[in-house]
Amino acid sequence: MDExxxxxxxxxxxxxxxxxxxxxVSFTVKKGEFLVVIGLSGSGKxxxxxxxxxxxxxxxxxxxxxxxxxxxxxxxxxxxxxxxMGMIFQQFNLVKRSSVLTNVLAGRLGYVNPWLSVIHKFPRxxxxxxxxxxxxxxxxxxxxxxxxxxSGGQQQRVGIARALMQEPDLLMADEPVSALDPATSHSVxxxxxxxxxEDGVTVITSLHFLSLARRYGTRILALKDGEIxxxxxxxxxxxxxxxxxxxxxAEHVEVS
Amino acid sequence: MQDRYHAELMMDEPDFRKRFQSIRRRxxxxxxxxxxxxxxxxxxxxxxxxxxxxxxxxxxxxxxAMIIIAIEIAAVWENFGVSLGMHLLGVRLSSRxxxxxxxxxxxxxxxxxxxxxxxxxFFFSSKxxxxxxxxxxxxxxxxxxxxxxxVSWYRTSWKNALxxxxxxxxxxxxxxTDMDLYALFTRASRxxxxxxxxxxxNFSLLGSGFRLLIVTIYMAFMATIFxxxxxxxxxxxxxxxxxxxxxxxxxxTVVRVAISITRxxxxxxxxxxxxxxxxxxAFPGVLALFVHSIADLTKLYSERLESIDPGxxxxxxxxxxxxxxxxxxxxxxxxxxxxxxFTLYRWDINVRMATIIGIVGxxxxxxxxxxxxxxxxxxxxxxxMLLIVxxxxxxxxxxxxxxxxxx
Ligand SMILES: Nc1ncnc2c1ncn2[C@@H]1O[C@H](COP(=O)(O)OP(=O)(O)OP(=O)(O)O)[C@@H](O)[C@H]1O
Ligand SMILES: [Mg+2]
Numbered sequence: 001m002d003e004x005x006x007x008x009x010x011x012x013x014x015x016x017x018x019x020x021x022x023x024x025v026s027f028t029v030k031k032g033e034f035l036v037v038i039g040l041s042g043s044g045k046x047x048x049x050x051x052x053x054x055x056x057x058x059x060x061x062x063x064x065x066x067x068x069x070x071x072x073x074x075x076x077x078x079x080x081x082x083x084x085m086g087m088i089f090q091q092f093n094l095v096k097r098s099s100v101l102t103n104v105l106a107g108r109l110g111y112v113n114p115w116l117s118v119i120h121k122f123p124r125x126x127x128x129x130x131x132x133x134x135x136x137x138x139x140x141x142x143x144x145x146x147x148x149x150x151s152g153g154q155q156q157r158v159g160i161a162r163a164l165m166q167e168p169d170l171l172m173a174d175e176p177v178s179a180l181d182p183a184t185s186h187s188v189x190x191x192x193x194x195x196x197x198e199d200g201v202t203v204i205t206s207l208h209f210l211s212l213a214r215r216y217g218t219r220i221l222a223l224k225d226g227e228i229x230x231x232x233x234x235x236x237x238x239x240x241x242x243x244x245x246x247x248x249x250a251e252h253v254e255v256s
Numbered sequence: 257m258q259d260r261y262h263a264e265l266m267m268d269e270p271d272f273r274k275r276f277q278s279i280r281r282r283x284x285x286x287x288x289x290x291x292x293x294x295x296x297x298x299x300x301x302x303x304x305x306x307x308x309x310x311x312x313x314x315x316x317x318x319x320x321a322m323i324i325i326a327i328e329i330a331a332v333w334e335n336f337g338v339s340l341g342m343h344l345l346g347v348r349l350s351s352r353x354x355x356x357x358x359x360x361x362x363x364x365x366x367x368x369x370x371x372x373x374x375x376x377x378f379f380f381s382s383k384x385x386x387x388x389x390x391x392x393x394x395x396x397x398x399x400x401x402x403x404x405x406x407v408s409w410y411r412t413s414w415k416n417a418l419x420x421x422x423x424x425x426x427x428x429x430x431x432x433t434d435m436d437l438y439a440l441f442t443r444a445s446r447x448x449x450x451x452x453x454x455x456x457x458n459f460s461l462l463g464s465g466f467r468l469l470i471v472t473i474y475m476a477f478m479a480t481i482f483x484x485x486x487x488x489x490x491x492x493x494x495x496x497x498x499x500x501x502x503x504x505x506x507x508x509t510v511v512r513v514a515i516s517i518t519r520x521x522x523x524x525x526x527x528x529x530x531x532x533x534x535x536x537x538a539f540p541g542v543l544a545l546f547v548h549s550i551a552d553l554t555k556l557y558s559e560r561l562e563s564i565d566p567g568x569x570x571x572x573x574x575x576x577x578x579x580x581x582x583x584x585x586x587x588x589x590x591x592x593x594x595x596x597x598f599t600l601y602r603w604d605i606n607v608r609m610a611t612i613i614g615i616v617g618x619x620x621x622x623x624x625x626x627x628x629x630x631x632x633x634x635x636x637x638x639x640x641m642l643l644i645v646x647x648x649x650x651x652x653x654x655x656x657x658x659x660x661x662x663x
Pocket of ligand 1: 039041042043045047
């Protein structure tokens with residue numbers, strides 16, 4: 001298997017507050033992996049994911065995606081690269097007032113003719129693809145509802161369908177289930193697992209609960225204060241490692 | 257050994273920022289008290305002159321004498337009690353020795369007068385407090401550090417001062433506005449003639465009044481429509497969260513300043529300016545409303561833009577959308593209804609303003625209302641007022657209903 005994503009000495013300093021959110025982070029992700037990033041709140045998980053597609057501009061270091069230097073890409077090239085990286089968010093990031101279908105189609109914006117998108121015109125194939133993806137996450141019947149009329153779990157499935165519209169090679173998810181209850185969490189995680197196993201999409205997701213990370217991850221990366229403190233298989237995280245990542249006072253919380 | 261010596265030197269270095277803040281706080285306390293006391297003095301002398309002596313002058317002392325007296329009273333106040341300024345800025349005098357001693361307070365009051373001299377040493381000495389604090393063991397500290405004991409009367413002197421300021425302000429207001437309750441209650445019958453005429457409108461003017469009304473409504477309409485065209489794009493430059501880079505920031509500042517200046521000039525003033533510019537009629541009225549509406553709408557719109565949910569914007573960027581697509585798919589859906597709602601609201605205001613602007617010659621029904629009033633033709637004026645009331649009421653109602661549906 002080849003290395004799809006290479007991160008080299010990535011650092012991020014937030015000028016405001018002078019926070020060193022990422023400190024010299026390096027790792028690689030192989031095609032088809034399901035990488036889970038864990039760590040305490042404020043450890044830099046969101047920053048890391050957003051530096052990969054440059055939603056946040058890294059301060060130093062390099063990101064290579066399928067051999068292309070993302071950090072050196074021009075803004076035009078960056079749009080091309082981003083199309084191949086789907087992203088799913090903790091707060092779903094849907095346009096609440098727009099319909100589910102419009103939200104899903106927005107995932108296709110990187111592909112369509114920008115001038116046609118001005119008049120909200122999408123090619124017939126894209127609309128068909130949107131329905132196919134809504135079908136995949138089992139909410140086709142909700143297509144014409146307003147996004148904020150859906151439950152949290154359904155909204156996150158809209159988020160997944162939107163990411164699927166990009167036909168991504170890499171899917172990044174920033175705490176995709178933190179706003180959901182345990183049962184719904186599993187149903188959403190299963191869709192990510194499905195994309196990973198059936199479509200061969202590489203998945204990088206940050207998760208709060210170690211139990212979820214163990215259940216779905218093929219590899220785990222733990223961050224603490226912006227540095228990698230563990231990298232390895234889920235089974236390698238024992239009590240000592242757990243304490244190292246989450247601190248001494250931490251207790252295991254299970255999500256069944 | 258060398259290192260330790262160095263470390264000690266470093267520790268002794270005065271922390272200028274902290275010092276500067278401490279000095280600034282002391283100065284602000286004094287300034288607040290002096291302003292409050294001068295204000296109190298001015299009002300008191302006005303009330304005395306007005307209600308006791310019957311003259312209308314404000315101050316009997318030269319201003320510099322008043323300031324000196326105010327400073328002196330402030331010094332007493334701050335050294336013996338909790339002054340208004342100390343209360344507002346959260347400063348207390350705290351005795352770090354065993355017990356507080358009246359002589360110490362008196363000493364501090366005296367030393368306080370040469371306190372500015374200590375500024376010189378303040379920056380170079382290693383001590384945190386100025387020396388008049390240290391000599392008397394009375395330190396100006398943050399209010400949070402001292403526990404308030406049982407409150408005796410002089411401790412709440414700032415409350416007394418505030419109450420006095422309140423009472424004197426009302427008294428002064430009564431004086432300067434020539435309030436005359438006697439006239440208010442005894443001379444009402446003189447207006448009887450006006451009321452009867454106003455309430456018996458001249459209905460033969462219905463037709464011409466209606467035509468004038470249409471002019472007024474269209475003035476408001478034109479002004480609103482053209483203001484939208486300018487204000488919508490302008491609002492994107494006036495939103496702080498969208499202003500990026502040095503150029504973006506610069507444009508943001510310029511637009512913001514221009515808007516607040518334009519808004520603070522009343523539409524009536526704009527109407528007078530445009531009357532001179534493009535001559536009397538409805539058009540200068542439209543221009544006045546147009547300019548004022550641009551400023552107002554840009555402000556309302558941009559504030560809405562500043563509170564959008566950044567989530568969808570992030571999502572569209574992540575999907576590879578360009579800047580235009582981010583605006584069209586991430587921002588516009590979030591702002592379209594509020595924008596429409598603000599516009600309706602502004603149209604509603606513009607109809608009301610259009611009638612007022614008529615008074616200075618801006619055309620429409622307001623202008624003839626004013627002309628009838630001027631020649632004391634109150635029944636014709638009554639007809640115009642009836643039309644205005646009905647129109648304003650219905651437009652108010654329609655715009656409220658439409659806005660309720662948008663939310
Ligand atoms: N826009 C910002 N400006 C300044 N500091 C920031 C900003 N965003 C994040 N930080 C800081 O950077 C550090 C890492 O934040 P980040 O959001 O990446 O953590 P996280 O692991 O995703 O946390 P959480 O689990 O709470 O989402 C934190 O200390 C945070 O306070
Ligand atoms: Mg986060």
